Structures are given as structure tokens and as C-alpha cells.
Amino acid sequence: MSIGAQNKNERHLTEKLSTSGFRFTPQRQQVYDVILHKRDHPTAEEVFIRAKKQMPEISHATVYNCLDALVKCGLVRQVQLERGATRFCPNMEEHCHYHCGACGKVFDMALPKNFTDMPQPKGFKADHYDIAVHGLCADCANKRKN
Amino acid sequence: MSIGAQNKNERHLTEKLSTSGFRFTPQRQQVYDVILHKRDHPTAEEVFIRAKKQMPEISHATVYNCLDALVKCGLVRQVQLERGATRFCPNMEEHCHYHCGACGKVFDMALPKNFTDMPQPKGFKADHYDIAVHGLCADCANKRKN
DNA sequence: TGGCTTATTTAGAACTATTCTAAATCTTGA
DNA sequence: TCAAGATTTAGAATAGTTCTAAATAAGCCA
Numbered sequence: 533m534s535i536g537a538q539n540k541n542e543r544h545l546t547e548k549l550s551t552s553g554f555r556f557t558p559q560r561q562q563v564y565d566v567i568l569h570k571r572d573h574p575t576a577e578e579v580f581i582r583a584k585k586q587m588p589e590i591s592h593a594t595v596y597n598c599l600d601a602l603v604k605c606g607l608v609r610q611v612q613l614e615r616g617a618t619r620f621c622p623n624m625e626e627h628c629h630y631h632c633g634a635c636g637k638v639f640d641m642a643l644p645k646n647f648t649d650m651p652q653p654k655g656f657k658a659d660h661y662d663i664a665v666h667g668l669c670a671d672c673a674n675k676r677k678n
Numbered sequence: 679m680s681i682g683a684q685n686k687n688e689r690h691l692t693e694k695l696s697t698s699g700f701r702f703t704p705q706r707q708q709v710y711d712v713i714l715h716k717r718d719h720p721t722a723e724e725v726f727i728r729a730k731k732q733m734p735e736i737s738h739a740t741v742y743n744c745l746d747a748l749v750k751c752g753l754v755r756q757v758q759l760e761r762g763a764t765r766f767c768p769n770m771e772e773h774c775h776y777h778c779g780a781c782g783k784v785f786d787m788a789l790p791k792n793f794t795d796m797p798q799p800k801g802f803k804a805d806h807y808d809i810a811v812h813g814l815c816a817d818c819a820n821k822r823k824n
Numbered sequence: 825t826g827g828c829t830t831a832t833t834t835a836g837a838a839c840t841a842t843t844c845t846a847a848a849t850c851t852t853g854a
Numbered sequence: 855t856c857a858a859g860a861t862t863t864a865g866a867a868t869a870g871t872t873c874t875a876a877a878t879a880a881g882c883c884a
Contacts, residue, residue: 555831555880578869591834592880612758615842619869630799637801652787653776655816662810670736670801701851701860721843737863742842762870763841 541568542612552605561597562587567622569607573629573638575617613638613664628663634672687714691753694797698751709744713754713768719775719784721763759784759810774809780818 543641545558554560566582567574574582601622602608612617613631621629623640626648630639639678648661668676684703691710692702699768700706712728713720720728726741741785745766754824759777767775768787794807814822 533729557832557879559833589834591836593872594833595834597832610761612760614758615756615764618761626679628796630802630804632780632802633805639802640797641797643796647796649712649790650774650811651787652811653787653815655777655784655819657814657819658776658779658811659809660778662808662812664808665796665798665802665804665806666808668803669799673801703861704851705862735863737842737865739864740862743861 541565549601552601554601554605554617557598559583559587559590559594560598560601562590563595563600564607564622567602567620571622573611573619573621574618577617579620581641609660609663611638611662613666617669625668626661628665630667630669632669633666634673634676635669635670639669679749679757687711693752694734695747698747699734700747700751703730703737705733705740706744706747708736709741709774710748710753713748717768717786719767721765721767723763725766726815737797755806757808757810759812771809774811776813776815778815778818779812780814780822783804783815785815 536566536621542561543573549556549560556561562583563579565586566579570582570632576595576599578597579599580592583590585653589668599608599610603610607622608623611621611629613619622638626643627640629645630641632638643663647663648658648671650657666675687710689705691707695702695706708729709725711732712725713738716728722741722745725745726736726738727739729736745756747755749756749766752770753768755767755769755770757764757775759775765784767786770790771784776787778784789809793809794804798804813819
């Protein structure tokens with residue numbers, strides 16, 4: 533990522549944090565950087581390990597705190613694909629997660645615009661959509677055939 | 679539920695279990711009955727508590743084992759709505775879960791038939807869809823307004 | 825700037841959800 | 855009926871997350 537893009541992300545982060553009543557901290561920046569850098573839907577534990585490389589004193593609880601703050605201020609989404617650890621994703625567009633049950637990889641796909649026009653319980657106020665497709669990715673589907 | 683419906687469910691259960699290589703057991707029937715009886719998307723813990731009323735010696739591990747068997751033979755779906763416990767649902771139609779973040783209630787809504795026509799990664803073999811909408815149910819949305 | 829208030833971080837304990845283990849008990853098929 | 859294998863059980867172990875209390879850092883106001 534270029535220096536220009538980094539500055540842009542940092543401004544964006546500071547702004548979003550403060551409008552939700554959070555402070556900017558180096559830990560929050562570090563956690564956000566990790567999530568932006570490798571968009572493979574890491575778990576909190578994976579974010580912790582990656583963040584520790586740059587910031588060895590960061591603690592587990594801080595990573596959870598930072599992730600919560602980032603989710604609450606709308607910079608990151610939580611994704612629950614299966615039993616076990618929650619994953620995190622910086623793609624805030626409406627999109628769908630294709631999850632391979634064999635290798636565990638997750639693929640994002642944008643959704644058609646009218647996608648969220650669906651029948652709704654009377655009076656329900658929708659906030660956000662979680663759409664996942666479980667199955668086998670091309671590679672794993674091929675391996676299984678043979 | 680009528681006796682007739684119970685027998686039908688039991689036949690269905692035996693058949694589905696055996697085609698997936700599982701045996702019929704009273705515990706599996708009990709767990710399935712619990713899930714069919716009150717369709718409020720209980721967690722494994724809640725299923726355990728309800729099953730214990732009829733079958734006091736049933737153990738925790740057995741409930742997990744039974745739930746896994748029911749999921750694998752296609753009678754029950756797992757639903758991951760948030761961090762924390764997995765919920766279980768006997769509705770095997772393609773449907774969408776509306777989840778109220780305030781009271782925790784979950785509402786099922788059937789999906790339009792063409793709903794799963796969405797862009798897909800090349801070669802992906804889809805198995806099943808998990809579609810959730812998070813927000814506020816009518817009651818909770820009203821309470822919040824005041 | 826200095827001091828006050830409050831948010832955040834930290835390590836580690838605690839807790840919740842789930843899986844594992846090994847022994848006992850059932851089921852099924854020969 | 856017997857052997858092989860599946861299932862159940864209690865309880866231990868593990869994974870993921872949250873809580874706690876003390877230390878530190880940030881923002882605010884005089």
C-alpha cells in the first residue's frame with residue numbers, strides 16, 4: 533500500500549472512531565491495518581498473531597477490544613461461517629461469502645443491487661445482511677472428483 | 679402434535695439416519711422431537727435442558743452427537759447468528775433468518791424461488807445457503823422509538 | 825502547560841461452548 | 855448367541871471470548 537493510501541486510511545479510521553465515541557489509538561490502527569492488509573477473513577487469533585509481529589506488546593484482550601470498536605464504528609464486519617471462531621472482513625459493500633467446507637477459503641462476491649428486496653416480517657427494521665454460501669471451491673471440487 | 683404425525687416423523691427420522699449410515703436411537707429421536715416441538719432456534723444447551731425433562735439421563739455429549747447426526751443426515755440445520763452458541767432449526771426449506779439484536783428472537787421467512795441465482799466464483803459447487811438479516815423486530819423497534 | 829477525568833491497555837483469571845476420552849452399553853449382522 | 859462396531863455416559867480437556875483490576879495514555883479545561 534502506498535503512503536498516500538495509508539494516510540487516507542488513517543484519516544478515515546480517526547474520523548469513524550470519533551463519530552462513534554471511540555479514541556484513536558495505535559493499537560486500533562494496527563489491528564485495522566492487519567485486516568486491510570491481508571483480506572483472507574482472519575479470526576481474532578490470527579489478527580492477534582499478525583498484529584504482534586509489528587507490535588509485540590499487544591495483548592489478546594486489546595485485539596478483541598479493537599475489533600469490537602472497528603465493528604461498532606462500521607469499518608469491519610464480523611462473519612460467522614461455522615461453529616468456532618468469528619472471522620473479520622473489511623469489505624463493507626453488500627456482498628456474499630462463498631465458503632469452501634474442504635479448505636476453509638472464503639471468497640467475496642458482490643451482490644446484485646436488488647438482492648435485499650426480500651419478504652420481511654412486518655415492522656422489522658433491517659440493519660445488515662449476512663449472506664453465505666457453503667460448498668466446495670473449484671479446486672476442492674476437482675480433487676474430490678478423482 | 680398428533681400420534682399420526684409423530685409416527686410419520688419417526689419413520690422419516692429412521693430412514694434419513696440410516697441412509698447416512700447412522701443408527702436410530704431413542705436419544706436421537708428425543709433430540710429431534712425437542713427441535714420439532716418448539717421451533718425457536720434453540721442452542722445445544724437449550725436442547726439439552728429440554729431433552730433432559732423427558733430423558734433425565736441424557737448427557738451433554740450425546741446432545742452434541744445427536745445434533746451432529748441430524749445435521750449430517752439433512753433433518754436439521756445449524757444457524758450461526760452471532761458470536762457464541764450455535765442454534766438449530768428443523769426448517770429445511772430455503773429460508774431467511776431475521777434476527778432481532780435487542781430481544782434475540784429469530785423469525786423465519788421463505789425465500790423467493792429465484793433467490794439463489796447470484797454471481798458465483800468460477801467452479802464453485804454450492805451446497806447450502808445461509809441468509810440472515812440482523813436488525814430490530816417490530817416490538818423492539820417501537821420500544822426504542824419512545 | 826498541568827492536573828483531572830475517562831478511555832484504553834495489559835496480563836491473567838474466569839467463563840462459555842464445544843470436543844475429546846475411555847469405559848460401559850447397546851445394535852446389528854453373521 | 856457372539857463378535858464387531860456404534861453409541862452413550864461422565865467428566866476432563868480445549869478453544870474462543872469476556873471479565874477484572876491495576877497501570878497507562880488521551881483529551882479537556884483552567
